[in-house]
Every structure is written in structure tokens, then in C-alpha cells.
Amino acid sequence: MDLAGISYRLAPTNPLTLLADTPHGKLPVIEDADGTIVSDSTAIIRHLEATRGEPLDQDADDREQAQMMAFNRLLDEHFYWTAVIQPRWREQLDWDTYASVFRRSQTATAGFCQELATFRRRILAEFEGQGMGRLSVEDVYTRARQDVDALAGQLGARRYFMGDKLRSIDAAVLAFLKHTLEVPYEYDTKKYIATKSELVAYVARLSIQVGVHRND
Secondary structure (H helix, E strand, O other), X not given: OXXXXXXXXXXOOOHHHHHHHOOOOOOOEEEOOOOOXXXXXXXXXXXXXXXXXXXXXXXXXXXXHHHHHHHHHHHXXXXXXXXXXXXXXXXXXXXXXXXXXXXXXXXXXXXXXHHHHHHHHHHHHHHHHHOHHHOOHHHHHHHHHHHHHHHHHHHOOOOEOOEOOOOOHHHHHHHXXXXXXXXXXXXXXXXXXXXXXXXXXXXHHHHOOOOOOEOO
16 A cells, blocks of 8 residues: 555554454454455555556566466565564564564563463464475475575566566565564574675665555
């Protein structure tokens, strides 16, 4: 929404009630001005394109569209598990850091801590069900490095991920890279991305374009 110039307001959410509060039990979710609720980042982008025009991808050819779809799947269905779920939910020290955010924002009662532990078990069950959670930590991070190599290889010296024009895929790439680089804990993928000067510069460059239209 920032990159496409669409105004919005952030709303607080409780991760422990996502199953009841959202269509698919996960974020992101938007509620449009007409009350339409849309879940999943890809579906949200398609909804916004359908209702507000397609400012980012309207002149993308079939080849670009195919490449963007492939990289979007890499991010959503692979990198998400290797670089987000692995450290945040599986690594105990990183989980403790992540969970402390919720404990600070809530009254850390015994009941709340128990709910948080139950929520973590659900995520880890999904991780194992997806298959990635059955691999060793080393294997998962090796796969994450391969994903990073693919992202860096595609970006190269380009200003934007697909070339000299901003595309919707830039929102996904930027979001995943910012999350990985800016979380308050250290892990292999974060350190590896920091060695990729083209990715670090890309994040810094596009971050300047983010936040201009936000109304929170």
C-alpha cells in the first residue's frame, strides 16, 4: 500500500485470537472501506489492484508476471519457513526475544503465558506438517541461504527487483528482507543477507519510499 500510494490505518491485533478474528487464522488481513475482509498478502494485492487500479504491474509483460509469481511463491512457501518461522518459533533464544514483545504488551499472567505457549506449539505443528520442520537446523538455514542467493542473483545491479520499474513483487521482497535484517536477534540468515551488499542497499533504498502514505 505504501509503494502503490494507498492510504491506510494500522489496527492492533492479538495473535492469540487470530483463529477467531481472521479468515485463515493468520496475518496480514485488511478490512476495506466497504467492510470487505481479505486475508493473505497475495490476495490483498489482487484485491487492491481490482478495486483501485494496477499502478505497479499494469505494463508488466507475461514473462515478468511469470517471474514475479515464481519469486512470490519462493518467498511465501519457502523463505517464510526457512528464514522467518525457523528462528522466530523454533530457536529457543530467538523465541524468548520474540515472545517478550507480547509479554510486555500484555499482563503476563499464568493464563496468558500458557496461551502463548499453546500458540507456539500450533505454529511448530504447522512447521512440521509443511515438512521444513522435519529437517535439521543446518539444513533449513542452508535452504535459506539458497533463497537469499536467488534473490540477490535476480536483483543484481537493478534499482528494483525486476529492473528499472517498481513492481508489486518489490513489496514482498522488501517486507521479507526488512523482517530478516531488522529483527532483534541474530541468526544465520540475517548474517548472510548482511553480506549481500546489493540486498542491503536495496532495503535502504526502498525503505525511503515506505511510510509516506501511512495514516496511523
